[in-house]
Structures are given as C-alpha cells and as structure tokens.
Amino acid sequence: MKHFFKICISAVLLIVLAAGCTVASSEQAFSKSVMQQSTDNTPRTVQVSGIGEIQVEPDTAVINLGVQTQEKTAEDTLQKNNIKMQALIDTLKKAKIPSEDIQTQTIRLSPRYEMNDTNNGRTLVGYTASNSVEVRTKDLESLGTLLDQAVKAGANTIESINFEISNSGNALDQVREAAVKDAQHKAEELASLTGTTLGSVLEIQESSSTPGPIVRQIEAPVQAAAVPVSPGTQSITVQVQVTWMLITN
Secondary structure (H helix, E strand, C coil): HHHHHHHHHHHHHHHHHHHHHHHHHHHHHHHHHHHHHCCCCCCCCEEEEEEEEEECCCCEEEEEEEEEEEEHHHHHHHHHHHHHHHHHHHHHHHHHHHHHHEEEEEEEEEEEEEEECCEEEEEEEEEEEEEEEEEEECHHHHHHHHHHHHHCCCCCCEEEEEEEEECCCCHHHHHHHHHHHHHHHHHHHHHHHCCCCCCCCCCCEEEEEECCCEEEEECCCCCCCCCCCCCCCEEEEEEEEEEEEEEEC
C-alpha cells in the first residue's frame, strides 16, 4: 500500500513539473514574439491619388455624307445615283480633299413598294439607291463651306460629323505630369502634418481617359447657306496612384 502511495505521488510531481515546463516554454515564446515585433523595421508609407485634366480642341473632322436617288427602274436609279455621286466626289477634290481622305462607306439599291388596297398586297413602284462616303479634313474653319458645296453638288444625306484629336500623345504627357504633381503635393502635405518627409517612390499606377470621337448630327441645308459647325473641346484625363516611403525627421 505504501509502495502504491509513493508511485502516485511521483506521478503527480511529474505532471506538475511538465506543466511548469510548458508554461515556461510558452512564456519564452511569447517574449520572443514581442521582441520580434518591437524590432520590426516595416517601412512607413503614404499612398495618394493625383488627377490631371486638360481641354483640347479637335483638329480633325470626319464627315459621313452621300447621295440618295429614286427612279422607276433599278438601272435608271443606279445610273442617276452614280452621276450625282461622281459630281460630289469631284467637288470634294476641288475643295482640296485628297483622294485618300475620301472613302466609300455604303452602296445600296432596294425596291420601293406601295400597299395595294384592293387585294391587301404590295405593288412595286420603283427603286431607291444610296451611296455614302467618309470624308476627313483638318480645315475645320472651312467645314461649313465644304458642306454647303457638297449639298450643291448633289449630296442630300449628311449622316454625321465626328470630331477627333489626331495626336493626343503630347496632351497626354502634359496631363500625366500634372497628375503626378498633384499627387506629390498631397503626399508632401500629409507627410508634413505627421512630422515626416517623403522618401523614394515605391509604386505608381496610372489610369487615363482619352476622348473618343464626338458625333454631331447635321441635316442637309435646304437653302444655299454655309452650315454652322462648332467642334467644341474634348477632355483628356489621367489619374495616378503613387506610394512613397516616409522618413521620420
């Protein structure tokens, strides 16, 4: 019985010693973790966004215009359309539009029907032919006069006018520079408020928005008069997100 009692006491002592070692080991691990955290040299950073924007006047107009004719037979309709279309192209060339800036877009020939009240059917009454061209020009000041001359030459459809910026690269560079300066100004102000200064740049991200063509819907003038056309301006925008390292003063 005494021997059994001694064995139980020994077992209890071993359990207590093991628990003590476990606690001590946990305390040592926790202390080591705290020391690592206290000596961690993770750099302090600041991340800001900057925006740059500029208004640019378009320098190119893209006009879509053409001729539509109607006659009783398909042959007469197409022939009449071809004559008027050739007169239109000749007029455009006389206005100093290069041949490479005149491009055919559509050629259509379709029958025309009228409803027949007697038998609820359709009766063929003739044909409609249409031919349109795309014209590019940089002479925006004479654009209204050009449209007037085109109408006089036989153009009776003006579908649209698109205004474009032929070379937006230079403007995009200016806007990008403005966006970076805006971001740097914000970052310097934040650093000053927190008692730090800006260090080296760690990361830069950019997103830009360049304008697509602006479409103007214009009807062909009934009377001989220059069409008033205003290209307006287009916006080019760049946004950057920059991350700087902060240096403690």
